[in-house]
Amino acid sequence: DSGVTQTPKHLITATGQRVTLRCSPRSGDLSVYWYQQSLDQGLQFLIQYYNGEERAKGNILERFSAQQFPDLHSELNLSSLELGDSALYFCASSVDGRGLEQYFGPGTRLTVT
Amino acid sequence: GQNIDQPTEMTATEGAIVQINCTYQTSGFNGLFWYQQHAGEAPTFLSYNVLDGLEEKGRFSSFLSRSKGYSYLLLKELQMKDSASYLCAVRDWGNQGGKLIFGQGTELSVKP
Numbered sequence: 001d002s003g004v005t006q007t008p009k010h011l012i013t014a015t016g017q018r019v020t021l022r023c024s025p026r027s028g029d030l031s032v033y034w035y036q037q038s039l040d041q042g043l044q045f046l047i048q049y050y051n052g053e054e055r056a057k058g059n060i061l062e063r064f065s066a067q068q069f070p071d072l073h074s075e076l077n078l079s080s081l082e083l084g085d086s087a088l089y090f091c092a093s094s095v096d097g098r099g100l101e102q103y104f105g106p107g108t109r110l111t112v113t
Numbered sequence: 114g115q116n117i118d119q120p121t122e123m124t125a126t127e128g129a130i131v132q133i134n135c136t137y138q139t140s141g142f143n144g145l146f147w148y149q150q151h152a153g154e155a156p157t158f159l160s161y162n163v164l165d166g167l168e169e170k171g172r173f174s175s176f177l178s179r180s181k182g183y184s185y186l187l188l189k190e191l192q193m194k195d196s197a198s199y200l201c202a203v204r205d206w207g208n209q210g211g212k213l214i215f216g217q218g219t220e221l222s223v224k225p
Contacts, residue, residue: 002155031211043156043200043215056210090155099204099211100144104155 003027004105006091012111018079021108025072025093031055032074033094033102034066038087049074050097081112115139117216119201124222125191133186133219135201144204146213147175147186151197159186159199188221196223 003026013019025032034046045058049068060066063081068074078085088109092102116138125131137145144163148156162168162177162184174187188195198218205212 002157033211033213042217043202045212045214048210048212050210056212058212094211097210099213100161101158102211102213104157106155 002103002105004091004093004103006089006105006108008108009106010109010111012113013081014113015081015083017081017112018077019081019110021076021078021089021091021110023074023076023091023093023105025074025091026103029093029095029103030072031094031097031099032068032072033092033099034060034074034076035090035092035104036087037090037107038084041087043090046076048097048099055097078110083112086110086112115203115205115214117201117203117214119199119216119219121217122220122222124224125188127191127193127223127225129191130187130189131191131221133188133199133201133221135184135186135216137182137184137201137203137216139203139205139214141205142179142203145175145177145184146202146204147173147184148200148202148215149197150200150218156200191223193223193225196221 005024046060048056091105119135147159150156160175201216202213
């Protein structure tokens with residue numbers, strides 16, 4: 001158990017819908033990272049927040065957005081969902097913004113039908 | 114651009130030693146990481162190299178050569194539980210943050 005929690009574990013929804021994935025970092029960690037893992041793309045970095053501010057950005061689609069709240073939990077919002085968005089979404093956290101040792105949560109498996 | 118290459122799969126025998134190679138080309142470099150991921154589970158951190166040389170941690174060692182854009186993960190005294198995907202990742206300094214670029218992973222199967 002890494003200490004990072006993610007909810008929900010599984011999510012099944014239809015194309016065109018919007019979902020919110022939630023992540024709580026390890027106690028004391030200030031950074032949160034979001035990753036997408038699909039069979040054909042591997043593990044892809046989406047975005048990083050550090051102490052409430054966006055720190056680094058990957059190839060995150062415009063349909064996706066994230067934020068980190070004052071209590072340091074984070075939410076990833078996915079809208080206008082497409083079949084290709086079906087994937088495992090991982091959240092990770094680290095103590096500072098450098099991300100030298102990232103602890104991953106168990107992931108949310110999103111299925112878009 | 115950024116490119117990370119590692120073999121897709123490898124097979125080894127219990128008790129043996131296996132070396133998983135990773136080559137990378139990135140516009141900026143600030144460290145190389147190895148993660149282990151069992152099927153359907155979260156990746157777990159194994160090692161971090163930022164300077165050239167070998168870092169040893171129990172049965173696992175990781176080597177880095179920055180001039181060659183090359184790293185390897187060495188697993189000794191293989192156990193069945195080591196069957197997993199091993200992900201090589203590079204930290205991109207240019208982003209000032211913790212952005213990691215992951216390779217596709219090497220699926221290691223340990224046979225009795």
